[in-house]
Amino acid sequence: MDDTGRLTRRQFAKAAVAIGGASALSACLDRSGGPDLPQGSDDLAALPDRQHAWNEFLATDDHGNDVAPRHHVLLFLDYASEGSPTDDDRETAESAFESLERAYPRSHDSDGETRVGLVFTVGYSPAYFERFDADLPGSVDLPEPKALASFENPDLDAQDAVVHLASDYPEVVLAAEEALLGDQSELNGVEMAADLSGIFERAERRTGFVGDGLPAENQDVRGVPDSEPISEDAPLYMGFKSGFRKSQATEERVTIQGGPFAGGTTLHASRIRLQLRQWYEQDSRSQRVGKMFCPVHADENLVEGAGDNLGDTALMDEKGCPAHASDDARTKGMVGHSQKSARAREDGSPIILRRDFDSTDDGEAGLHFVALQREISDFVATREAMNGEDLAEESAALGQKNNNGILQYMDVLRRGNFLVPPRDLRTLPEPNPE
Amino acid sequence: MHRRDVLRGGVAVGVAGLAGCAGLFETESARSRERATTVEDREEEVYHPTHREGATTVGTGGEGRYEVILLYSVPHGFWTVSGSETNLVEIPDDASAHLMATIWDADTETVLPTANVSAEISKDGETVDSRDFWPMLSQNMGYHFGDNIGLDGDGTYTATLDVGAMQARGLGDLAGAFAERTTVEVEFDHERESLGGLAYEEFPDEQGEAAALDPMDADIPVAQVPARDDLPGSVVGTGVSGDADFVAFLPDETPEFVADDRTYLAVSPRTPYNRYPLPFMNLSAILSQSGETVFEGALDAAVSPDFGYHYGVSVESADSALSLRVDAPPQVSRHEGYETAFLDMSAMKLTI
Numbered sequence: 121m122d123d124t125g126r127l128t129r130r131q132f133a134k135a136a137v138a139i140g141g142a143s144a145l146s147a148c149l150d151r152s153g154g155p156d157l158p159q160g161s162d163d164l165a166a167l168p169d170r171q172h173a174w175n176e177f178l179a180t181d182d183h184g185n186d187v188a189p190r191h192h193v194l195l196f197l198d199y200a201s202e203g204s205p206t207d208d209d210r211e212t213a214e215s216a217f218e219s220l221e222r223a224y225p226r227s228h229d230s231d232g233e234t235r236v237g238l239v240f241t242v243g244y245s246p247a248y249f250e251r252f253d254a255d256l257p258g259s260v261d262l263p264e265p266k267a268l269a270s271f272e273n274p275d276l277d278a279q280d281a282v283v284h285l286a287s288d289y290p291e292v293v294l295a296a297e298e299a300l301l302g303d304q305s306e307l308n309g310v311e312m313a314a315d316l317s318g319i320f321e322r323a324e325r326r327t328g329f330v331g332d333g334l335p336a337e338n339q340d341v342r343g344v345p346d347s348e349p350i351s352e353d354a355p356l357y358m359g360f361k362s363g364f365r366k367s368q369a370t371e372e373r374v375t376i377q378g379g380p381f382a383g384g385t386t387l388h389a390s391r392i393r394l395q396l397r398q399w400y401e402q403d404s405r406s407q408r409v410g411k412m413f414c415p416v417h418a419d420e421n422l423v424e425g426a427g428d429n430l431g432d433t434a435l436m437d438e439k440g441c442p443a444h445a446s447d448d449a450r451t452k453g454m455v456g457h458s459q460k461s462a463r464a465r466e467d468g469s470p471i472i473l474r475r476d477f478d479s480t481d482d483g484e485a486g487l488h489f490v491a492l493q494r495e496i497s498d499f500v501a502t503r504e505a506m507n508g509e510d511l512a513e514e515s516a517a518l519g520q521k522n523n524n525g526i527l528q529y530m531d532v533l534r535r536g537n538f539l540v541p542p543r544d545l546r547t548l549p550e551p552n553p554e
Numbered sequence: 555m556h557r558r559d560v561l562r563g564g565v566a567v568g569v570a571g572l573a574g575c576a577g578l579f580e581t582e583s584a585r586s587r588e589r590a591t592t593v594e595d596r597e598e599e600v601y602h603p604t605h606r607e608g609a610t611t612v613g614t615g616g617e618g619r620y621e622v623i624l625l626y627s628v629p630h631g632f633w634t635v636s637g638s639e640t641n642l643v644e645i646p647d648d649a650s651a652h653l654m655a656t657i658w659d660a661d662t663e664t665v666l667p668t669a670n671v672s673a674e675i676s677k678d679g680e681t682v683d684s685r686d687f688w689p690m691l692s693q694n695m696g697y698h699f700g701d702n703i704g705l706d707g708d709g710t711y712t713a714t715l716d717v718g719a720m721q722a723r724g725l726g727d728l729a730g731a732f733a734e735r736t737t738v739e740v741e742f743d744h745e746r747e748s749l750g751g752l753a754y755e756e757f758p759d760e761q762g763e764a765a766a767l768d769p770m771d772a773d774i775p776v777a778q779v780p781a782r783d784d785l786p787g788s789v790v791g792t793g794v795s796g797d798a799d800f801v802a803f804l805p806d807e808t809p810e811f812v813a814d815d816r817t818y819l820a821v822s823p824r825t826p827y828n829r830y831p832l833p834f835m836n837l838s839a840i841l842s843q844s845g846e847t848v849f850e851g852a853l854d855a856a857v858s859p860d861f862g863y864h865y866g867v868s869v870e871s872a873d874s875a876l877s878l879r880v881d882a883p884p885q886v887s888r889h890e891g892y893e894t895a896f897l898d899m900s901a902m903k904l905t906i
Contacts, residue, residue: 271670271718271735342681345646395685397646398701402634402688404641415637450836450852452637453882484681512669512721516855516865517836517882520669520721521686523636528686531672 137191137290138327138480142303145294155289157237159308160224167221169383171241171543172492174286174475175371177227179234183432185365189236189286190331192477193293194389194488195300196279196536197320204251205319205548214547215314217242220296223307224287235288238296242546243387243538248280249551256539256551259379261495262386265535268503271520271527274390277536279323282389284475284490297325326391326488328479331355332426335478343393343485349400354426357394357478357485358526360412365432367458369473373466374492380553383542385492388499391534394478394485399529411526414441414456415448436462445511453517455508457525464498464505471498487530496537590631590642591890593762598898599797600826602765603693603890608753609654609770613713613742619731620717621660622738623774625695626651627752629702633893634688635885640893645702651749654700655687657717658775662727662859665777667833669718671699675711682706689834692889693767696830697777697863705744713740722833722855722863725809766827766891779824779831779862786860787820791876791904796883797895798823798832802839802876802904805861812868819872821853822864823884825892831863832896836881839867841874848874852881876904 136144161167168176178186199205217240224238246264249256256262265276283300285293298304302317329338335357336350344350344357355361376384399408410418416439417423423430436442441459448455464471472493479486493499508525512518521527541549592604609627616622629649633640653673657666674684687699705711720732769776782789787805794800801822812818819839823832833855841849853865880899888896 271716273716273735273737343684346648347646393684398685398688401646402641402643402701403636404639406639407634407636407641410636450881453834453836453885454636514852515836515882516722516853517834517885519689519834519885520718522670522689522834523885528670531684 137294140325142298145298154291158225158228159310160222164221169542171540171546172385174239185432188330190288190329191290191293192328193285193297194326195283195297196324197281198323199280200319200321209319210548212314213316213319216300216316219312223310238287238292240285241540243282243540245538247278252551254552257379260381261497262537262539263496265537269507272532274532274535277534282538326481328477328488330477338480341480341485342483343396345397345400361427364434367434367470369470374473374494376494381541385540386496387538387540388491389536390489390532392487392489393531393533394487395529396485412457414459415452415454434458449511449515449518454523455511460508460525461506464502472502596894598894599764600766600895601891602760602763604761605756606767613740615738615740617736617738619660620736621658623656624740625654633888638897648704649702650705653703654698656698663775664859665775666720667722667857667863669721672716674714677706677709677711688887690887691892693891694770697833708745710743722857725856725858727859728857769828777831778829779822790872791906793902793904795902796899799826804872816868817872818866819869820864820866832884833863834885835883837865838879838881840877843874878902
């Protein structure tokens with residue numbers, strides 16, 4: 121706030137994403153006049169086949185890490201009609217998605233910096249595919265969501281679809297959402313040819329942000345101590361960088377290789393409540409580094425600030441962290457989050473691509489963990505490695521949550537699985553298209 | 555005013571109200587209440603704390619064989635433990651109470667070393683606090699789960715406790731039980747006045763001495779293990795490490811999972827004075843005959859209705875010289891008087 125108690129434009133804009141709706145958007149635009157963005161693509165055929173091909177549009181930092189778009193909306197939708205979708209609905213909805221692409225560029229150059237205009241994916245749940253008599257082909261691994269640890273008890277998402285909207289501009293994700301839902305007919309000077317009203321109903325919206333400074337600006341929420349412990353250089357609430365190049369799967373690794381949905385991927389979305397009072401008030405910096413990365417990172421003081429000094433790697437293999445997980449559990453009664461997760465790699469490379477972001481939904485610190493992977497089983501394997509139940513099993517000192525990475529600070533409230541088809545099948549796909 | 559400011563305002567009043575109640579106490583007491591300890595030059599041993607804070611039962615609940623009792627006291631400082639490091643936890647400005655849960659088995663009344671307990675505290679349908687409790691060790695309660703929490707004034711609260719499965723092998727009537735997590739709801743009324751009116755006693759003469767408070771005088775299950783001579787089995791050796799007493803013994807009843815021609819070697823590490831078991835530690839046993847190692851291996855955490863929390867392993871024979879090695883000290887948060895003990899724990903040769 122400024123000294124009159126008025127929210128700054130930036131604070132207002134990101135608060136507006138969480139609030140949502142036409143009034144939030146118009147208030148947002150009244151204040152800012154909207155970002156100065158070129159329009160999107162005239163040549164839609166030139167866009168990538170993969171909906172999840174976002175990386176080529178993202179800026180990279182000094183170390184070659186992709187920088188995630190800063191503002192996100194997950195729009196959960198239910199198909200409004202009974203049974204399987206009609207061709208009319210399919211055409212109309214596709215036209216709505218194309219309008220988004222015409223309205224905003226994936227990215228553009230702003231004063232010499234790459235900024236994301238609008239990227240989005242559309243995904244479909246197992247519940248959606250139940251609408252059809254036919255089954256998904258064997259080349260798609262999309263089970264119903266389920267609890268993924270003995271200690272969690274999430275509600276399971278059964279909405280038909282999810283649209284993940286992301287932009288460096290809060291106004292853009294808001295406006296795109298409004299336009300998709302039919303509450304706004306024009307977007308960045310482009311007429312919406314159609315919208316999703318009557319075809320889909322909004323079931324839920326989840327919002328958030330990721331990137332340097334945003335968690336610090338948004339720390340006045342339940343779950344974060346009043347002492348404002350989150351530093352300006354932290355891209356996420358827990359105070360550390362993630363998404364190191366070497367900790368992320370490539371888009372190729374998460375892409376479905378064969379069958380009708382080749383070029384697609386799967387998306388897991390979990391809603392996680394963060395409980396950071398203990399993290400910031402009761403753990404030391406050394407405990408936080410050890411629990412987030414690996415005990416050796418704490419012992420050798422490897423992490424400065426949010427961890428930008430680490431470059432493009434969390435130093436997992438370099439420090440032998442995954443290989444030492446069992447020893448650390450035995451001799452220290454403690455293991456790190458990255459250390460455990462790195463055990464799920466394949467030939468040294470991660471198998472999931474994180475597109476997660478923090479949130480103030482419901483007034484509490486949260487994390488929407490969006491992950492892409494070729495098969496949901498890749499996510500399950502990574503999550504199991506992160507659970508470290510095997511380590512706790514063989515080490516009495518290591519709690520199932522206590523000193524077991526960051527499990528203690530996270531409460532998984534919801535889980536959902538979705539298929540993100542290739543772009544040409546992104547609209548109300550049949551389970552076994554030709 | 556932001557929602558958060560409203561909350562903060564409410565909590566601030568709570569603390570002020572508490573300070574008002576604390577008018578009963580001298581200024582010196584009020585100051586020491588804010589610190590975890592004022593004892594200087596603490597030895598690496600169990601010591602008598604500076605004060606004792608009264609606790610009161612706020613509610614009970616249960617689900618199947620899981621029984622839960624919830625207590626609270628005024629907020630207090632403690633130490634978290636990772637590896638051999640402790641970290642002093644101070645009391646945040648908005649803490650209203652130190653909330654504690656003990657989980658036990660309805661059938662055998664054994665206090666359970668469940669893996670974790672998380673709590674979501676709500677009032678009028680609004681969440682006011684949510685967190686995973688720390689596993690803790692205190693001189694008047696022994697092993698329990700707890701943390702300082704913020705409440706939102708007087709009224710009726712619901713604590714939704716998510717209780718993890720037991721992270722130890724169950725013996726006897728506990729075999730196979732508590733393998734699944736459960737949720738238990740406990741409703742409780744909170745009045746600042748009743749919290750502020752709880753007993754508070756200082757020990758200016760005893761503080762810092764090698765001694766401990768007695769277990770609290772209340773009708774709640776406390777995890778206390780039998781004295782050496784009361785263990786149902788034959789003791790094969792004892793030792794001391796990090797001020798903890800270790801008793802190794804062969805129980806009269808061999809657990810079912812141990813093959814007929816083998817022996818169950820049980821080791822019961824306990825606090826001095828109060829005989830509280832020490833959970834979440836890694837312990838290895840070395841058996842040797844004429845200088846040759848015949849067995850070396852990790853012991854698993856286990857709990858018996860007869861002799862409580864212990865560590866055990868199936869061995870061919872225990873008829874040898876026994877040494878114990880503490881691979882990792884008890885990873886349990888400590889209340890005053892326990893934070894310097896049970897950390898630097900050297901290996902032991904057990905003797906009869």
